[in-house]
Amino acid sequence: MSDLEVQGISVELAGRRIINQITLTASTDIVGLVGPNGSGKSTLLRTIYRMLRPTKGHILAEGRDVWGMRSREAARVIAAVVQDSPSDLELTVTECVATGRVPHGRLLGAGTSDDQAAVERAMNAAGVTHFADRGISTLSGGERQRVQLARALAQEPSILVLDEPTNHLDIQHQLSLLALVRSLRITTLITLHDLNLAAAYCDRVVVLFEGSAVATGTPQDVLTPDLLQQVFGVKAATMTNPLTGRLHLVYTDGNQQ
Incomplete structure (x- = not known):
């Protein structure tokens, strides 16, 4: 049993579907949510830490329905x-x-x-x-x-949810904060805009596009040039970071020759 199970979550707001049947699991690892602006990353997190009730689907934390818990009980399991x-x-x-x-x-x-x-x-x-x-x-x-x-x-949660924790931080503080999160060895779900930070610190990534999860897996397997062109509209190449041994991405405007 995974610490966190998101089962077919959909969210509709003002008659518009924001996220569509997203499923993912996490268990003592760091799962990064990446995608363009408006792809549904923060909306999905809000359903997990009980700020926004999903229209469809279930969220299980330690095998129990998050939305069936009392607020304090849920806060002892999930911290955001x-x-x-x-x-x-x-x-x-x-x-x-x-x-x-x-x-x-x-x-x-x-x-x-x-x-x-x-x-x-x-x-x-x-x-x-x-x-x-x-x-x-x-x-x-x-x-x-x-x-x-x-x-x-x-x-003292078993699940940690982080929504763009590196926003407005300089490079040193971005790296030190994510290194700290990685050292905690707690089930973590994190949204990031910087794909190289996701590649460096996440065990797995889920790529969201127009409200759907279009790819899930390790950064090496998922963050490919073809996917980056399709989802982000950029021309990309992959390499190994000589300092860390992790995946590193370089990219340019997809229209640039």
Whole structure:
């Protein structure tokens, strides 16, 4: 049994089908969702972390229907780091991370020793312990992303969902954040625009196009020149990154000779 099973999910909004019968599984690996803008990546994630109820299909987490769970119960299984995370500018880093314990029944400042230990573990894992007492408003964008990740880890989930976590980060912070996620060894579903980041850090990728999953597999098997031409409209070539040994892509405008 996979940690996460998405079974034939479809979503319709305002009479328009946004995603169409998508099926995928994930189990202690990193699955990247890639595709052009408007292909349905974020919409699919929203159905998984219970922000948008699917029109058809089922989502199982640890064998149980996500939409059949209570909100707190689901939050103990699935944690999300999303693009529109609410502002926590008045909180310290420790206070922000501690809000990840709310699904376990405790309010901010009322945690048990187990909660405090979970918060400490999450902060250590995300590398934010050294600015524990700083206010969120004093942090850089990369530091805030790590704090949001620490808060998600404090939930102690079995499934982690990340929606474009590298947006607005410089190259160093993109790489360090994704290396951190990879080191966690937790079932992870992540949307990425940068195909080379997906190739470098994901075990498998699912390519979405016009709301459907058109290819699933390892980056090496899926991110081929033919597929990139078909889905992204670019002329591409593949090679091996000499620094990592992973797939690396180069591409240009598909109309360019």
